[in-house]
């Protein structure tokens with residue numbers, strides 16, 4: 217059947233297209249969309265030497281869309297990564313009506329891929345669920361959650377003997393973070409490359425999906441029959457990120473390439489600041505001994521105020 221002129225065709229093979237990349241004006245069919253996404257992730261890993269031969273990569277697997285796509289893509293790229301092994305780490309924060317489903321989804325994914333899996337929970341590690349910790353301080357949800365989850369992921373990675381910790385941050389997340397740091401006046405975070413810490417203080421964190429947009433991740437999951445409608449975190453409404461996200465997606469739609477340009481600006485700012493900005497000296501937390509920029513690490517500062 218000859219398709220109507222309204223059916224967009226793949227710019228590479230002329231099959232019916234499923235993805236339009238507004239930034240470069242290309243239409244891609246399912247096969248070429250999947251290979252383009254995987255090739256770009258592979259190129260990011262190579263160019264930034266995120267994964268080197270012999271690495272054991274812990275993948276932070278929440279069971280949400282980004283981490284699901286990340287594990288699937290890394291598992292697909294594994295044969296080209298010499299001597300590299302994967303282990304998935306799932307943290308159950310204890311968020312009623314939200315986490316159970318994503319944790320289940322994470323479990324199903326690792327079983328289907330045959331990837332080693334470690335699960336940890338906030339009650340095991342910190343004595344309570346996030347819901348319990350947040351009673352009366354819901355507005356601080358993402359800050360509290362972020363500090364505790366970071367510690368949980370580091371603990372999981374250490375238990376797994378991992379040499380790298382991969383997270384599912386995508387292009388949209390990274391662009392949102394640039395704007396959020398500007399809005400908060402947090403210049404040191406803006407110029408600090410959070411994905412790279414060569415100081416040996418932590419297991420280095422890597423973000424292989426940082427060049428892939430949220431829309432491309434959704435397309436990848438749909439094409440691989442891995443799309444599931446998952447509930448949204450009940451605390452996400454309190455987050456500044458939600459407003460920034462909605463603003464940026466509107467801008468990206470009307471002005472394709474906005475997010476990419478934002479990331480290029482961040483790179484330039486980082487470059488200009490490289491000679492003047494110095495990383496805070498490494499100290500040890502007075503209470504727990506973990507690496508810290510101040511006398512107390514963020515976790516110990518938080519612990520004293522948490523409900524038990």
Ligand code: SF4
Pocket residue numbers: 357358359361362449450451452455
């Ligand atoms: Fe945690 Fe905030 Fe994400 Fe919910 S939206 S999981 S509270 S960081």
Ligand code: ZN
Pocket residue numbers: 226227228229230231244245246247248249
């Ligand atoms: Zn094609």
